[in-house]
Amino acid sequence: MLIRTHNCGELRDKHVGQTVRLNGWVNSYRGHGTGLVFIDLRDRFGLTQLVFDGEDLGPAILDQADKLRNEDVVAVEGTVRVRGGGPNPKLLTGNIEVVVTKVEVLSKTEVPPFLPDDNPTGGKLPNEELRLKYRYLDLRRPSMQNILAKRAKATKVTRDYFYENGFLEIETPVLYKSTPEGAREFLVPSRHQPGEWYALPQSPQLFKQILMVAGCDRYLQICRCFRDEDPRADRQSEFSQIDLEMSFVRREQVMEMMEGFVRRLWKEMAGFEVPPMQRMTYREAMERYGIDRPDTRYGLEIRDISELAARMDFGVFKDALAKGADRPKFSSRRGVVKAIAVPGGAEKLTRKITDGYAEYVKTFGAGGCAVVKLNAQGVLETGIAKFLEPHKAEVIAALGLKPGDMVLFLADVYSVATKAAGELRQKVARDMGVVPRPGSEGGPWNFLWVIDFPMFERDKESGRWIAMHHPFTAPRDDQAEAFVNAPVEDEETIASIVSAGYDIVLNGQEIAGGSVRIHDRAVQSKVFQLLGLSPEQAKEKFSFLLEALSYGAPPHGGVAFGLDRLIMNFVGTDNIRDVIAFPKTQTGADLMTLAPSPVTEAQLKELYIKSTYEKK
RNA sequence: GGGGCGGUAGCUCAAUUGGUUAGAGUACCGGACUGUCGAUCCGGUGGUUGCGGGUUCGAGUCCCGUCCGCCUCGCCA
Numbered sequence: 001m002l003i004r005t006h007n008c009g010e011l012r013d014k015h016v017g018q019t020v021r022l023n024g025w026v027n028s029y030r031g032h033g034t035g036l037v038f039i040d041l042r043d044r045f046g047l048t049q050l051v052f053d054g055e056d057l058g059p060a061i062l063d064q065a066d067k068l069r070n071e072d073v074v075a076v077e078g079t080v081r082v083r084g085g086g087p088n089p090k091l092l093t094g095n096i097e098v099v100v101t102k103v104e105v106l107s108k109t110e111v112p113p114f115l116p117d118d119n120p121t122g123g124k125l126p127n128e129e130l131r132l133k134y135r136y137l138d139l140r141r142p143s144m145q146n147i148l149a150k151r152a153k154a155t156k157v158t159r160d161y162f163y164e165n166g167f168l169e170i171e172t173p174v175l176y177k178s179t180p181e182g183a184r185e186f187l188v189p190s191r192h193q194p195g196e197w198y199a200l201p202q203s204p205q206l207f208k209q210i211l212m213v214a215g216c217d218r219y220l221q222i223c224r225c226f227r228d229e230d231p232r233a234d235r236q237s238e239f240s241q242i243d244l245e246m247s248f249v250r251r252e253q254v255m256e257m258m259e260g261f262v263r264r265l266w267k268e269m270a271g272f273e274v275p276p277m278q279r280m281t282y283r284e285a286m287e288r289y290g291i292d293r294p295d296t297r298y299g300l301e302i303r304d305i306s307e308l309a310a311r312m313d314f315g316v317f318k319d320a321l322a323k324g325a326d327r328p329k330f331s332s333r334r335g336v337v338k339a340i341a342v343p344g345g346a347e348k349l350t351r352k353i354t355d356g357y358a359e360y361v362k363t364f365g366a367g368g369c370a371v372v373k374l375n376a377q378g379v380l381e382t383g384i385a386k387f388l389e390p391h392k393a394e395v396i397a398a399l400g401l402k403p404g405d406m407v408l409f410l411a412d413v414y415s416v417a418t419k420a421a422g423e424l425r426q427k428v429a430r431d432m433g434v435v436p437r438p439g440s441e442g443g444p445w446n447f448l449w450v451i452d453f454p455m456f457e458r459d460k461e462s463g464r465w466i467a468m469h470h471p472f473t474a475p476r477d478d479q480a481e482a483f484v485n486a487p488v489e490d491e492e493t494i495a496s497i498v499s500a501g502y503d504i505v506l507n508g509q510e511i512a513g514g515s516v517r518i519h520d521r522a523v524q525s526k527v528f529q530l531l532g533l534s535p536e537q538a539k540e541k542f543s544f545l546l547e548a549l550s551y552g553a554p555p556h557g558g559v560a561f562g563l564d565r566l567i568m569n570f571v572g573t574d575n576i577r578d579v580i581a582f583p584k585t586q587t588g589a590d591l592m593t594l595a596p597s598p599v600t601e602a603q604l605k606e607l608y609i610k611s612t613y614e615k616k
Numbered sequence: 617g618g619g620g621c622g623g624u625a626g627c628u629c630a631a632u633u634g635g636u637u638a639g640a641g642u643a644c645c646g647g648a649c650u651g652u653c654g655a656u657c658c659g660g661u662g663g664u665u666g667c668g669g670g671u672u673c674g675a676g677u678c679c680c681g682u683c684c685g686c687c688u689c690g691c692c693a
Contacts, residue, residue, distance in 0.1 A: 028653075028654085028655095030651095030652045030653065030655050030656095031649085031652090031655085032649055032650050032651075032652070032655085032656095033647095033648065033649040033650080034648095034649080034650085035649080035650035036649095036650040036651065036652080037650095037652095038651080038652050038653065038655085040653075047653095049652085049653070051651085051652095053650085053651095054650075055650070069644090070643090083651085083653095084650095084651055084652095085651035085652060085653080086651080088652095088653055090653080091653085094653090111626070111643080111644060112626085112643095113626055113627070114626075114627055114628095114643085115627090115643080117654090119654075120627080120628075120642085120654090121627090121628075121641070121642050121643090121654065122627090122628045122629075122641070122642075123628090124627095124628055124629085125627095125628090126626095126627055126628075127622090127623085127627090127628090127685080127686090128685070128686075129623090129684075129685050129686085130626095130627080132685090181693060182692080182693040183691080183692050183693075184691080184692085202692090202693085205693095227691095227692060228692095229691050229692040230690085230691065230692080231692095232687085232688080232692090233686085233687070233688090235692070237692095363619080363688075363689055364689080365689095466693070467693060468693075469693065470693045471693080473693095585684085585685065585686090586685075586686070586687090587684085587685090589684090589685095591684095591685090
């Protein structure tokens, strides 16, 4: 084999005159019959033009060139020379070409179902289903190679940063104990213990805490996590986290370390200097943006106008406000009226669009969305104008309205109105064109800490308390005493306790989340009590952790970053499958390997399993 | 589990109100061509319209079911 001396992206003017060997794939063939053939040779480093020149070398070399087709794998030897037909500025190697003297076909290809071309004729890539089936062909596209390279760089920067800061990279088991709260788990049967099962970890949460008890001090892992829930455009059932944990810290130390990491990562990946990150409480985020991961790159903030709305003679508002009126403020079941003022919306948001909003908010459980315009003459128009008219001055003052603005109203219980308003705000922002392009295209990267999450929330179905983050999340340091002393039935106090948790939000997307963990047994017992776990039940589920914590646990805390989402930001895609080498479909299938697939009866028998699935 | 969109040549798409032999570009095959770089020019092969039913004189088109993919609600501590 003609082993390469260079790759296909590195030859320049300075190599002219040298004899070189290149290996790669035939990217395109441009023939000129009996005399001259051009072939672009591709590897992941670039393209180099090869020339088969009949004048210099006689017809034999052209016979060989004629046999080559797109995606054949070849090795060539030849001489570098300045291009005879002028340079091609589109290629890094565009000043030179290699005059081929020897060709070796390393691997002849079948006609591929599609060519790995980032700019195919017609401008559209083959559909994703086909590209996933032939993933190895799709990954040959330069842009996919670029993504894989960026991902590799991001994980290297990650390891460098945390290694420099004293973290140990430690692997934790993939076959693990089932702890069935949280996401649905993937299960793996045990051959040695008939009827018993492993679970694949939703995250290495408990192991990393135990590593702190084990004296590892600082732990890092770039790990695979598994959650058997329906995927989305930005979510796979099998995904990667940058997972870490630190000993002898409180919230500030973890946040400082994370911010340093984000700063380093963005500098190296995007050349962007991350400014000091602002902090916002969960409550403020919910009030102003209706979501716990607010996109603060634009305004359109949500206002609570419940008091004003109560005085309006409008049935929809009155009915909503009557709900749970005796409940405390921010109670999820207390009625509220929320408003979003849209500057310039009167003109831009047509009836058709606002009708669409009414439909849109229904998907989040809201009944609809009332609309009013303040026209260019300063007159309230359309929708519910007549109900607002008697309170016009107050409405204008409360929402800071100017002629030409529009207001969208949501009236419902707090949880529904807030969520619907938050989602609607983002949709309106897209429609109004006020969302900046992602940072990879020059727009701002907007980082934000969200802190002071409630420790507990009521489960929608059962009505029981559930941990908002997970049951090992500590209360904020100044809240621990009040928490331990609060009676279980003291709804208002329990609901007001905030945790020592923190999320990093980037442009409205949660990219990391974590917390300081409980290392105090009184606090941990109280959490279990609230969650309705008896000491026996807690012991059965988490005995290994509780036992570990009882043998000298250092105060500790940690965080996990969603690696796939980080990479999506650096490559500028909104499709998570683009940043995973071998992704799965929405039904968890791998279209290349055709997993999942049936297994033999013998395999099942060995695992003491019988399938009850019946073929239709 | 619910809602929406899609599936026509290897690929990207078209096909009037249900109406002749389902077309185009590209890929592929053959031919021409000595400076191309999305090469060009000429010719050709290529179809179970995802699958199964139904309505109709007639179905790519309408109806029912089903499979697959995507988006989304629920779900994702």
